[in-house]
Amino acid sequence: MERIQHHPILGKTKFHQPITYTFNGKKLSGYRGEPIAAALLAEGIRVLRRHEESGAARGFYCAIGHCMECRLVVQGQGIVRSCLTPLEPGMIITEGQQLANEITGRKLP
């Protein structure tokens, strides 16, 4: 999605230091310190996670840390809320994954 480079009311926006990182193995760009969910949205990526049980695609919902919908995996940090976690150079990020279910016996595809 489009970035707002100059905001009519808030003025010049805060994109200073461009960096690169990977998401699901793909190299992408963003700005240092912006929330991971925002960087991914700017790259057109909305699917942040597969539902643990159903595998259905999920994206961010509240963008302020309340709903936990935006969970994904940052190497070295584990599962984080991507709407609160600042992007760092070289981050290795993967979408939140569907899990096997021992109770129903469902295995991962």
Next chain:
Amino acid sequence: MTSKGEETDLIIVGAGPAGLSAANKAAEYGLRVTVIDEFPEPGGRMLGQFHEESGHWWVGKQIADELIAEAGRRGVRIRCGVSVYGMLKVDDRFEVSTSIGALFAPRVLLATGAAEIPMPVQGWTLPGVMSIGAAQVMANVNFVKPGRRGLIVGINVLAMAIARELSVSGVSLAGIVLPPAGPLAGAAAKPKDNLELLMGLSHLAPSPILRMGSRIARSCNLAGWIANFFPRKGIRMWDIPLQLRTAAVSINGNERVESVTLAQVDAKGEILDGSQWEEPVDFVALAGGLYPLAELASVAGCPFIYTPELGGHLPLHSEQMRTPVEGLYVAGNITGVESALVAMSQGRLAAASIGVDADAIGSGGDRIVAEAMEEVGRTRAAALIQFQPGIAEARRGIYRLWQETIEVGV
């Protein structure tokens, strides 16, 4: 952080307008203050807010910057990116559990703000469906447009305020429509109740129809008015189509939002047969309203009361912002959903009470508290945005309950 943790006089959870205002006042009284917030930057929900007030723009980010600069001058410690997930009172101090370890202080102020009420609509788990506040934060705080063209579902004061902000920020909106009628939506799906809610904002509305509508609504049969006079295609408010006779039926798409099925409804919110159509959009913002974010008060053992005018369940507190748990205070939207200016004055009031209880103010403390209480009342009476009708009265009810129970030792 050492395993023993840090000692301060006051820990404030939440660096929004309430928490920052309280921190600055408490530091002015000589207390050592630490403010914790899990968002990457301080300012709370004020960061994304701006609205026009008689020709000039009120910009929340500017006020936040001023509060943060003052906090710096006064030596307030602000720690962002840190979540508080628990608290326990041991002897006469609190142990506050955070994502970077435990913090200790004899007094804690909870200024955690509000959260959005989820509003389920068929298809709402698709990526691209978000809460209205998320659209605000993406556009105005993170400066990434939430999508190319969006639809807002749910008509309330917050939805209208953010719709305006989004259109100023250059985000294209197909319109604002009602949620589908049903047990989950309740009154939110009824055109009549929505127009009544909007009256809280009608004085800001540039649209003569809306201003007229709210006047008529007050005096006579609103349902009939909508059925007969509200234009089928809606009216334009700040150039955004406000469609009081249209409801979202479902959100559709494969792994992302592609369209919303809309339908015409009657004044009761019932769908008119054969009136459905599809609107192509790539994001949907759901506006279900706000409720006080108060789990930490519950963890700390604070009793709760239910006050719908203020957003639902909230921690019992006195007019001076004390809770029944000694050393625990509340300020801002955790005590009920109101605007940022009210939250700021509540923060200053809480700091005054804390200053008195900590013997930091000396003589004249009672007068400072009384003045701060009056200021809260004045700010509330002058508030431009009221989230629900009946706030001042509901507040008086809470303070009465406090006097009748806690103060007399029940």
